[in-house]
Amino acid sequence: MKTKLSAQNLNISFGTKQVLKNVNVSFNENEITALIGPSGCGKSTLLRSFNRMHDLSPDANINGTIMLDDLNIYSKNIPVTEIRKRIGMVFQKANPFPKSIQENITYGLKINNLPHGKDVIEKALQEAYLWDEVKNDLKMPATRLSGGQQQRLCIARAVALRPEVILMDEPCSALDPVSTLKIEELIKHLKKKYTIAIVTHNMQQAQRVADKTIFMYLGEVMEEGPTDQIFNNPKNEITTNYINGYFG
Amino acid sequence: MNYKSRITLDIVFKVVFKATGYLVLALLGGIFAMLIYNSISFFLDVKPWDFFTGMEWAPTAKSPKYGMLPLIVSTTLVTFGAMLIAIPLGVGTASYIAIYAKPRVKNILKPTIEMLAAIPSVVIGFLGIVFLSPGIADLADLPNGLNALNGAILLAIMALPTIITVAEDAIHAVPNAYKEASYGVGANRWQTLRKVIIPAAAPGVITAIMLGVGRAIGETMTVLMVTGNAALMPTGMFDSVKTMTATIAIEMGEVPYETTHYYALYAIATVLFFMTLFANIVGEFFINRFRKYHAV
């Protein structure tokens, strides 16, 4: 299995508060990797560092290397917009642009000078299992879609750019069970083409979708391994306690 | 657009945005510098002591007199009179809206009061001349009703929307827990309002009043139109008065540039600037205190 994305000796602090301590993780190509752990363990911080979302916080201090294939994504001569094009992101709360469905897909393509014709739009929406529901209302404001549809639109927006990696930050936490299942199905289908990292609070979800699971606690990686092993045969006592629901 | 020009644009606009921020600073600095520079020019000709304590404002007399005390007293008198009317009415109305009014009544009252705030001051001044002035003249048996009382009533009307809106927000923002605690020990609504809500909202209400004062001191057109503009030391509300703003408005149009009289008007403006600044700073101090104690 080829490693697509990895972090080595990653330390992140905001001001004087250290949020990630010496993190070493890797994400395999065409696999779904789940990041689990109690609130505040740093899993979202880790995920966001992969497409340089922390660049916006002036007090963020990042040390270590993050490699996308052979490329250090924090190296000076790589434009941050290029990194974000290659590593897409889907957020906790669906955040479509206040524009039409169609423009939501084409916006990223336009600014990055990529083709944004009808076929591209259709393909992205189809990949996100949304095409059949919206094909007749492409000009409709995206905000009129339901929560689950909006989140699938955000996924379509991310895949439209043909990224190599898709980061998902608790993408189902604001959705009902039916929409959640639909998105999980979608995520499993997407791994054929993309490498996926997903942060989740929901351990059943991690078991349902992930090939590999990383358990984090207080800014450190406690344990990583195949999902089956993490949930059925954890080596670390803290992991055992967490997956058994003793805290979290 | 290629990446390079996108980044260039990004940087250019960052600089543009930042520049506008600094220009605002320059604007206040510019106003301040203008006031100070012209005031200094004035005080080279006239002693500050004579200016602040002089009882006579007669800049066009043969031997010009630049005593601004009558102007300060006029402004104070009109503002004070306005507040005497506006504070009880404003706080009363704000309490009514915040505590008693049903949502439907509230939805009518609030836009109505905003409508009053939208009416230009020159229109209020016009009504002062054609409507209020004859009324005051009849009631008080005066030749005309262009006096401090007229100005005070109009300024009260103009300060009302500010006072009502800000005070209503403050009363509304008093945490419900306070009210419930008061009802819980058997107090009725009146007692709750007087003993709990008003004291808790007091800093916010003071802010509302100070903003109203600031507005009244700085208001030009209404007082210019209805107070009669006699630059004498006023002795009562039925006297014709000439406020600081009205003095600037009337005389700046007629005075030759860069004469002592011209500089004197800037010196008045400087005093006016600091008076409104003081009112606003006091208001800000109290609203910060209010926020600190009742943060939700």
Next chain:
Amino acid sequence: MESFLLTDSENIMQFKTNKLSSVIEWGSLLLSTAIVCFFIAVIIWEIFSKGFSVLSWEFTTMVPKEGMTSGGILTPIIGTVLLTLITSAFAVPFGICCAIYLNEYAENTWVTRTIRAAIRNLSGVPSIIYGLFGLALFVQALNFGTSLVAAGLTLGLLSLPYIITTTEEALKRIPNSTREAALAVGATKFETIKDVVIPSAMSGILTGVVLTLSRAAGETAPILFTGAAFYINGSSGYVNQEFMALPYHLYMLSTQHQSIDQVKPIAYGTALVLVIVVFLLNLTAFYIRYKYRKDEN
């Protein structure tokens, strides 16, 4: 006191005084509200009832005639429209850019805090002082003379703090997740602001702008010495010349005209037109806000 318990008669007494004071309280608050409403009603009634008979198509489309004792108010209407346009052309972009800087870029340093304090103070500076500043800066220092452009820029400066404050409030309401959405597809910060943040905040910004302009349109003090004229022959409209404006026209008619009684109807008409203009702008702002709330739900 020997006991904290009250006797029956004391209890009833207290209940009665409570009841009475409740009624007085309620009555006094209601009375003050009624007085305020009465003021508003009188103002509106006085202007509409006396101004309405003057209002006609001719009144708004004819220039003032015979020493302003007859004719219409076309010249001041044109002047006010042009003045407001100059004001917005200056203050709207400037104010929005400054709000963007404060909300999207500025870190919480002492410079930023000073800028914010400056904006708060500027919004409290009396309008007559803006008039003096406009006179010193635009009329004299920059040598624009007393002119439409000098007065428009002066009103622009006066409007700035309001536009900055309302725009910043509108920007604050945009959640960070909206910005992240654009950044995540590779947009630069400027592109994020231009394509996503501003369009999302548009209704809030527009509401603030329209309200500010309605205020500027009714201002008189700042244009007194920067370009407003007693009378202009014909419907001139050059930015480097003096101009007539509705509020200044009303001021002149009601205080400076030699035959005040003769021009009173025209003054009422002018006041009514001015009030209608201001109310229409306010209604527009209400409509934008209402439509935005509806779209949001």
